[in-house]
Amino acid sequence: MGLEVDGLAIGYGRTVVGRDLSFTLAARQVMCLLGPNGSGKSTLFKTILGLLPALEGEVRLDGERVRDWSRRRFAKAIAYVPQSHRSFFSFTALDLVIMGRTAHIGAFAMPSGEDHDVAHASLARLGMDHLATRSFPELSGGEQQMVLVARALAQEARILILDEPTASLDFGNRVKLLREIRRLADGGLGVILSTHDPDHALQIADQVLLLHQGRALAAGSPAETVTAETLRQVYGVDVAILDAGAGRRVCVSSIQS
Numbered sequence: 001m002g003l004e005v006d007g008l009a010i011g012y013g014r015t016v017v018g019r020d021l022s023f024t025l026a027a028r029q030v031m032c033l034l035g036p037n038g039s040g041k042s043t044l045f046k047t048i049l050g051l052l053p054a055l056e057g058e059v060r061l062d063g064e065r066v067r068d069w070s071r072r073r074f075a076k077a078i079a080y081v082p083q084s085h086r087s088f089f090s091f092t093a094l095d096l097v098i099m100g101r102t103a104h105i106g107a108f109a110m111p112s113g114e115d116h117d118v119a120h121a122s123l124a125r126l127g128m129d130h131l132a133t134r135s136f137p138e139l140s141g142g143e144q145q146m147v148l149v150a151r152a153l154a155q156e157a158r159i160l161i162l163d164e165p166t167a168s169l170d171f172g173n174r175v176k177l178l179r180e181i182r183r184l185a186d187g188g189l190g191v192i193l194s195t196h197d198p199d200h201a202l203q204i205a206d207q208v209l210l211l212h213q214g215r216a217l218a219a220g221s222p223a224e225t226v227t228a229e230t231l232r233q234v235y236g237v238d239v240a241i242l243d244a245g246a247g248r249r250v251c252v253s254s255i256q257s
C-alpha cells in the first residue's frame with residue numbers, strides 16, 4: 001500500500017502550481033521527482049507533509065488519510081529533509097541529529113542512551129561521524145546537508161522525503177549519498193527525492209515523476225520517463241541517453257546549438 005498521492009492539486013491560496021498529481025510509493029522503492037526550477041517540487045513535498053493544505057485530492061499512508069494525523073504520529077512515519085536549513089543557534093551536529101529523535105522521546109524526557117546511539121549510527125552511516133562535536137552553523141553547506149540527512153535517518157521513519165539532497169554535495173558525497181539512498185530503500189524504506197540531474201533517476205529510481213507546466217508530463221519507470229524527448233520538452237535542451245554497459249543508461253547533454 002505505502003504512500004498514496006491521489007489527484008493532488010497544489011499551490012498557494014488561489015494560485016495553483018500543479019494539479020492531477022497521483023502516484024503510489026511502496027516500501028523498498030525510490031521515486032525521483034524531476035522538473036525545472038519553479039515547477040512545484042518543493043510545493044508538492046510541503047503538501048504531502050501537511051505543511052501546505054492540498055487544494056484538491058488527498059494523501060494516504062497505508063490507506064489512512066494523513067491529514068488527520070498528529071505531528072508526532074506523522075514524524076514517526078515520514079522524515080523530511082528540506083532544501084535549505086539555517087540554524088543560528090550553536091547546536092553541535094550530534095545535537096541536531098538527536099533532535100530527529102523527538103517523535104521517539106517522551107514529552108518531558110531527555111534523550112536516552114539509545115537515542116544517542118541511533119544519532120551516532122546515523123552520522124556514521126553517511127561517513128559523517130567526525131562532525132559530531134562540530135558546531136552546526138560553522139559547517140559547510142554540503143556538511144550541513146549530510147547532517148540533516150543523518151537527522152532524518154535518526155527519525156527512523158518508514159518514508160524519507162528529500163528535497164534536492166545532493167544540491168550542495170561534492171562529487172564523492174553525491175555518489176555516496178545516492179548509494180546510501182538505494183541501500184535504505186533496499187532495506188525497506190520508501191524514498192522520494194527531488195533532483196535536477198536526470199542521471200540520478202537513471203541510477204537509483206524505481207519510478208520517476210516528471211513535472212512540467214503544472215502537470216505530470218510522465219510518470220513511470222526511468223526507461224519510460226527519462227528519454228531524450230521528454231527531457232527536451234521539459235528543459236528545452238538536447239540530450240542523448242546512452243548505454244553505459246551493464247544495463248546502465250546515462251544522460252549526456254550537449255552545449256552545441
Ligand SMILES: Nc1ncnc2c1ncn2[C@@H]1O[C@H](COP(=O)(O)OP(=O)(O)OP(=O)(O)O)[C@@H](O)[C@H]1O
Pocket residue numbers: 012015017035036037038039040041042043044
Ligand atoms: N510561499 C509561496 N507563495 C507563493 N508562491 C510560491 C511560494 N513558494 C513558492 N511559490 C511559487 O510556486 C512555484 C513552485 O515553486 P517550488 O519552490 O515548489 O518549485 P521547485 O520545483 O521546488 O523549484 P526549484 O527547482 O527552483 O527549487 C513557483 O512559481 C514559486 O514562485
